[in-house]
Amino acid sequence: MHTRRLGIALLCCLCCLALGVPVARAGDPGEELRTAAGAGDVERVRALLASGVAVDAPARHGQTALFFAAGEGHLEVARLLLEHGANADVHDGFFGQSAVDVALQAGNRELVRLLLDRGAEGVMAVLETAVAQDDLELARMALATGRLEPLDLAAARRESQGSSQALRDLLAAATAAPRQHPPHQPGAEKLRQAAGLYKTGSGAPGLTVSVRGEGLEVQFPASPEKIALSAVTPDRFDSADGRLSIRFGGRGGLIEWLVFNRDGERAFLSLSAEEPAPLRAATVPTPAAPAPADPARPWPQFRGPGAGGVGDGQGAPASWNVATGEGVRFKTPIPGTGLASPIVWGDRIYVATAVSAKGETALRIGLYGDTDSIEDRSEHSFRLYALETAGGKVVWEREVHRGVPGALRHLKSSLANSTPVTDGERIVVLFGAVGKLAAYDRAGTLLWQRDIGILDSNDPQSGTAEWGHAASPILAGDRVIVQADRRRDSFLAAYRLTDGTEIWRVARSEPSTWSTPTLVTSPAGEELVVNGPTIRGYDPKSGAELWRLGPNSEVVVSTPQA
Structure with a gap:
């Protein structure tokens, strides 16, 4: 059980990194307040509140200034917000974390105490952390609220077997009484979402949940007994005898797990999803000569x-080695930083890049939780290159735009992420950081250029650093076709x-996304399939929306494919 708690704690820490500290949007007082609170700027928070900014002005998923202050451990800011009537029990509507949860992760126990004193829920989270860390003070803090329930206390006692004797004695002497909750009647859709087979981390069946009247029933493996459960809160169901309690959770209002x-x-x-069909046994084909x-x-x-x-059929090498030249036809240096893919038509390769005047080329790939932007606001040269396919010789280079970018990039991103597109005669390139869409012919002659507005793509969950x-x-x-999902005023054009x-x-209505649309031919004609928190189909001739499907992920990157 301690391993499971550690896993959940690590996941929550990563979630907090993803939520981050918000960056103020121009003209949005609520965002300014949340930014100041997350930065610990007491005087700025005080001034904004005095000017009439709503203390609980929410971000996209309901996070308030108090939530961000708690996540960064800013006690004095939190105290000021609570004095102005902030809701101490604020929750993030996507991951479901509370102000108490993020304050625990920030390690500020006085802030946790303050939130509990103001009536915030999360007592069991505090006690669970106390047991995991063998923290006597945190345990006393949780017990002092008088809001711990008998099953929670029983779980803490069971899970504290490896803790200090002092903590075990404290829990053994503690008492808890069932809390009274107002009646709650879940909707039919909520019950339907909760039903299904739930499995352990190793894939073994854990229990089965079914709808039973206006509540649920569960059945454990190897047991014929079916236990009826009634809703206590929107996410919690208890048995009548008080011996079983289940809490459901998931991202974005979905049900993905239970405790x-x-x-x-x-x-x-x-x-668990539906059981996949068994895989067929693989057969080893007889080696054959390479196909022409x-x-x-x-x-x-x-x-x-x-x-x-x-x-397929293009003779691409299955392996290559840049250092030795094995499988490499040519290597041509391109200045700057660009994650745009090259495109090929006939004897030409086209690729985009962005060159920083200060020489910034930092790029950090891999898995890590850092959400920060590269603070490079120097002048940039946004360029399109044409190369020969035979030997990589640069045929021409065109500067599409020179200027200071209107948006920043993440450490694993660039300001030339968008891949050009061509019909063989015209090459179209897009640089979102300066809002430039341009077309050139094969000879490198500029055909047209349009300013479509800065495409400032940021963390869609909290308005954090630009990516x-x-x-x-x-x-x-x-x-x-351009999919321009950004910080606000997203559009398709x-x-x-x-x-x-x-x-x-x-x-x-979508926040920032990083997906490229796809043109699909259906029996009804051509459709544009566009990914996002809601997947949508559009008429490419008029832009009329044809259909939608959701909900989907909040951080959308993948390109649809038919």
Whole structure:
């Protein structure tokens, strides 16, 4: 059980890193207050409150200034906000964390005490942390609230077997009484979402949940008994005898897991998807001579034709070594930093880059929780290159724009993330950080350029540091399609390929995303499939929305594929 608690704690820490400290949006007083609170700026918070800014002005997922102050451990800011009537029991609506949860992770026990004194829920989280850390003071803090329930105390006693004698004695002497909760009636959809098979981390069945009238019933493996449960809160169901309590949770209002407490024995279980069909046994084919390469085909956009990412028959090497030159036709240096993919048409390769005047080329890949931006506001040169496919010689280089970027990038991103697109005659390139969409011909002559507005893509969950726009333009016949999901005022638009005239633009309610749209041919005709927290289909001719599907992830990167 201690291992499970540690796993949950690490996950919560990563969630807090993802939520981050908000960055103020111009003209949004609530965001200014949340930013000041997260930064620990007491005087700025006081001034904003005095000017009439609502103390509980929420971010996208309900986080308030108090939530961000608690997450950064700023006790004095939290005290000031509470004095002005802030809700001590504020929760993040996506991950479900409370102010108490993030204050615990910040390690500020006085802030935790303050929140509990103001009536915030989360007593069991405090006691659980106390047991995990063998922290006598935290345990006393939780017990002093008088809000601990018998099953929670039983679980703490069971899980403290490896703790100090002082903590075990404290828990043994403690008492707890059932709390009275107002009646709660869950909706039919909530009950339906909760039903299913829940499994342990190793994949073993844990228990089965079914709908029973206006409540639920559960059945444990190897037991014929079905235990009826009634709703106590929107996410908690208890048995009538008080021996079993289940709390459901998940991201974005979904149910993805549960924690059950049965006579003090607790376990975390994940909702299982349908069992996959058994895999067929693999057969080893007889080695054959390499198939002859097909005639060269264009690779005109991000992920190639139809965003399929398939280049069969093109003779691409299965392995290569840049250091030794094995499998490498050429190597051509390109200045700056650019994560845009190269595209190929005939004897030309096209690639985009952004060159910082201060020479900033930092790029850190891999898995880590740092959400910060690269603070490079120097002048940049945004460029498009054309190279020969045969030897990599630079045929031409064009500076699309020179200026200070209007948006920053993440440490693993660049200011040239969007892959160009071509029909063989025209090459279209997009630089979101300066809002420039431009088209060139094969000779490098500028055909047109449009200012479509700065595409400042940031953490969509809390408005934290900017990460850099990445969606690539695609072609739909004679139209250039741009998915411009950003900090606010997101849109999808079509521009005429020949002269850049805007043909249509539709507003989108989505926050920042990094997905490229896909053109799909269906029995009803062509559709634009656009990813986001809600997946949508659009008519490429008019921009009219045809259908939608959701909910989806909040941080959307993947490109749809038919």
